[in-house]
Amino acid sequence: MQVFQPQDPAFAERVRDSFSRQTALVTIGAKLASVRPGAIEIELPYRADLCQQHGFIHAGIVATIVDTACGYAAFSLMPPDAGVLSIEFKVNLLAPAAGAKLIARGRVKKAGRTITVCEGDVFTVRDGQERLIATMLATMMTILGRHDVIG
Amino acid sequence: MQVFQPQDPAFAERVRDSFSRQTALVTIGAKLASVRPGAIEIELPYRADLCQQHGFIHAGIVATIVDTACGYAAFSLMPPDAGVLSIEFKVNLLAPAAGAKLIARGRVKKAGRTITVCEGDVFTVRDGQERLIATMLATMMTILGRHDVIG
Amino acid sequence: MQVFQPQDPAFAERVRDSFSRQTALVTIGAKLASVRPGAIEIELPYRADLCQQHGFIHAGIVATIVDTACGYAAFSLMPPDAGVLSIEFKVNLLAPAAGAKLIARGRVKKAGRTITVCEGDVFTVRDGQERLIATMLATMMTILGRHDVIG
Amino acid sequence: MQVFQPQDPAFAERVRDSFSRQTALVTIGAKLASVRPGAIEIELPYRADLCQQHGFIHAGIVATIVDTACGYAAFSLMPPDAGVLSIEFKVNLLAPAAGAKLIARGRVKKAGRTITVCEGDVFTVRDGQERLIATMLATMMTILGRHDVIG
Numbered sequence: 001m002q003v004f005q006p007q008d009p010a011f012a013e014r015v016r017d018s019f020s021r022q023t024a025l026v027t028i029g030a031k032l033a034s035v036r037p038g039a040i041e042i043e044l045p046y047r048a049d050l051c052q053q054h055g056f057i058h059a060g061i062v063a064t065i066v067d068t069a070c071g072y073a074a075f076s077l078m079p080p081d082a083g084v085l086s087i088e089f090k091v092n093l094l095a096p097a098a099g100a101k102l103i104a105r106g107r108v109k110k111a112g113r114t115i116t117v118c119e120g121d122v123f124t125v126r127d128g129q130e131r132l133i134a135t136m137l138a139t140m141m142t143i144l145g146r147h148d149v150i151g
Numbered sequence: 152m153q154v155f156q157p158q159d160p161a162f163a164e165r166v167r168d169s170f171s172r173q174t175a176l177v178t179i180g181a182k183l184a185s186v187r188p189g190a191i192e193i194e195l196p197y198r199a200d201l202c203q204q205h206g207f208i209h210a211g212i213v214a215t216i217v218d219t220a221c222g223y224a225a226f227s228l229m230p231p232d233a234g235v236l237s238i239e240f241k242v243n244l245l246a247p248a249a250g251a252k253l254i255a256r257g258r259v260k261k262a263g264r265t266i267t268v269c270e271g272d273v274f275t276v277r278d279g280q281e282r283l284i285a286t287m288l289a290t291m292m293t294i295l296g297r298h299d300v301i302g
Numbered sequence: 303m304q305v306f307q308p309q310d311p312a313f314a315e316r317v318r319d320s321f322s323r324q325t326a327l328v329t330i331g332a333k334l335a336s337v338r339p340g341a342i343e344i345e346l347p348y349r350a351d352l353c354q355q356h357g358f359i360h361a362g363i364v365a366t367i368v369d370t371a372c373g374y375a376a377f378s379l380m381p382p383d384a385g386v387l388s389i390e391f392k393v394n395l396l397a398p399a400a401g402a403k404l405i406a407r408g409r410v411k412k413a414g415r416t417i418t419v420c421e422g423d424v425f426t427v428r429d430g431q432e433r434l435i436a437t438m439l440a441t442m443m444t445i446l447g448r449h450d451v452i453g
Numbered sequence: 454m455q456v457f458q459p460q461d462p463a464f465a466e467r468v469r470d471s472f473s474r475q476t477a478l479v480t481i482g483a484k485l486a487s488v489r490p491g492a493i494e495i496e497l498p499y500r501a502d503l504c505q506q507h508g509f510i511h512a513g514i515v516a517t518i519v520d521t522a523c524g525y526a527a528f529s530l531m532p533p534d535a536g537v538l539s540i541e542f543k544v545n546l547l548a549p550a551a552g553a554k555l556i557a558r559g560r561v562k563k564a565g566r567t568i569t570v571c572e573g574d575v576f577t578v579r580d581g582q583e584r585l586i587a588t589m590l591a592t593m594m595t596i597l598g599r600h601d602v603i604g
Contacts, residue, residue: 018204019204021204022202022203022204022209023199023200023201023202024200024201024202024203024208024209024211024212025209026200027178027179027200027201028178048174049174049175049177049178050174050175050178051173051174051175052173052175052219053169053170053172053173053302054234054299054300054301054302057175058173058175058176058215058219059215059218059237059240060175060211060212060214060215060216060218060219061175061211061215063211063214063215063218063240064209064210064211064212064214064215065211067210067211067214068203068209068211083205085244086210086244087243087244087389087417087441088241088242088243088244088390088419088441089210089214089241089242090239090240090241090242090392090543090590091239091240091241092238092239092562092563092570092590092592093236093237093238093239094562094563094565094570095563109545109547109585109588110545110547110548110585110588114416114443115389115443117390117545117547117588119572119588119590132562132563135562135563135570135572135590136590137543137545137572137588137589137590139389139390139441139545141416141417148205149205150205151204151205238540238568238592239541239570239592241392241439241543243411243412243419243439243441245411245412245419246412260394260396260434260437261394261396261397261434261437263396265567265594266540266594268394268396268437268541270421270437270439283411283412286411286412286419286421286439287439288392288394288421288437288439290394290540290541290592292567292568320506321506323506324504324505324506324511325501325502325503325504326502326503326504326505326510326511326513326514327511328502329480329481329502329503330480350476351476351477351479351480352476352477352480353475353476353477354475354477354521355471355472355474355475355604356536356601356602356603356604359477360475360477360478360517360521361517361520361539361542362477362513362514362516362517362518362520362521363477363513363517365513365516365517365520365542366511366512366513366514366516366517367513369512369513369516370505370511370513385507387546388512388546389545389546390543390544390545390546391512391516391543391544392541392542392543392544393541393542393543394540394541395538395539395540395541450507451507452507453506453507
């Protein structure tokens with residue numbers, strides 16, 4: 001895997017601080033599990049109140065955690081005063097999201113000055129075994145000079 | 152807009168019944184606002200506990216409601232014993248999701264036996280004015296003969 | 303359909319000039335059929351040397367013309383000294399690309415200063431009847447101040 | 454990387470035979486460079502007649518070779534009498550496609566009975582150095598029992 005050099009030595013603190021302000025993630029119970037330059041891991045314990053009609057975690061909730069993992073993977077390589085916005089993402093759902101918890105891993109594929117492209121995978125964990133259930137390709141944007149979009 | 156003839160005259164009831172079993176949508180407070188053949192509308196009142204770090208509704212929550220609208224648009228044209236699964240979707244975030252409520256509209260672009268392609272738009276409503284904030288292109292699959300995927 | 307006001311009154315000439323420098327489009331025989339602000343039409347007569355293994359026009363060639371239509375739809379609304387680049391696109395193939403010719407229509411969904419989101423449809427024409435065979439959702443970028451990317 | 458077991462021992466011959474019938478690839482000069490179960494490599498020497506307006510290989514041509522690589526990666530794992538169709542793909546363009554040649558690598562991410570999800574990367578090669586210029590996430594479909602879609 002590609003090794004990235006963060007522009008901001010305090011990147012991990014910046015990611016954790018921003019993550020803690022994401023009320024949607026608190027609401028669904030997602031946790032930041034790992035923060036490395038260009039690579040973020042988010043965990044979501046299974047909850048029966050986050051499902052679609054067949055009892056699997058809703059594809060939109062799966063997208064929520066992997067979009068967030070991708071966004072922070074991009075954000076971890078940005079300058080200290082930047083904000084990050086998702087321009088777009090595409091997700092393929094590969095298998096039903098069932099199991100004790102989900103793990104979403106986002107990583108930077110190509111970091112640019114304005115545009116950063118990330119990919120992410122989501123796994124279910126059952127009896128210690130990981131199973132790939134979704135994959136994302138996402139485009140993130142560095143926002144500078146906007147006081148309403150920092151972090 | 153294209154006019155679709157549903158295979159199942161009870162399609163609206165089938166959509167409403169399935170929607171009511173989506174616990175994720177109850178959790179976020181989404182409501183089924185309109186059910187027509189191949190066209191579904193979902194509303195989500197703004198809630199401060201569904202946001203990303205800048206106070207806008209999280210892109211993943213936006214994706215959740217428009218994926219659901221697209222899924223049920225496809226489902227409304229399927230046979231009575233079918234289930235629907237999202238194979239994949241792509242969403243472009245066009246503007247921050249701020250405002251009193253969001254409206255997601257999903258519609259069928261091309262209905263096939265196995266694969267149905269849908270598009271969806273999301274609007275914020277503020278002072279009675281709609282503003283487009285996201286757009287989706289999604290691929291849905293008709294599932295037949297699987298007892299764990301009905302509705 | 304949304305009406306756009308071009309920033310550059312000479313937008314159509316600028317689009318036609320840029321199109322004429324696209325050697326790939328000359329090679330495949332694509333023609334610029336219509337240029338309006340934010341809306342472009344490209345035609346491709348069927349050719350047996352542009353097919354995939356089943357004798358349909360190759361999905362990549364279909365993508366080529368609709369990406370180009372989307373790119374010029376975005377470009378038509380940009381300032382005179384800008385260049386346009388495709389950041390990403392997603393295309394759904396809805397039916398085999400067979401028929402006497404293809405028509406790709408690209409239009410701007412949301413024009414921004416840096417990012418413009420476009421959608422496009424591709425039709426086959428047979429006996430005067432149009433049939434939708436593909437649809438695209440694409441993200442275009444305005445490039446300013448780079449002498450190697452103008453037009 | 455995941456190791457796949459092909460259902461058809463003659464998969465490589467089947468891929469090569471199908472590839473040779475793709476007239477679009479002959480027209481652009483693409484060559485099948487490597488065929489392994491679930492992993493395909495296609496090369497495209499740079500040609501000045503395949504460019505967009507800035508002299509880079511057209512994004513649609515880039516998409517053509519990586520869609521083909523993904524499609525055959527999926528096809529290599531299918532039963533002998535199957536055909537493969539691209540349902541949809543999304544491609545991110547990461548850098549201008551300049552250099553002596555392009556290499557597209559497609560691989561299966563998840564093989565299913567009906568749906569196979571693939572990812573692909575495209576590199577330019579200059580002075581023996583590879584540089585990533587595009588990445589794709591694609592959905593392929595296994596077609597059985599249709600005489601017009603075999604191979």
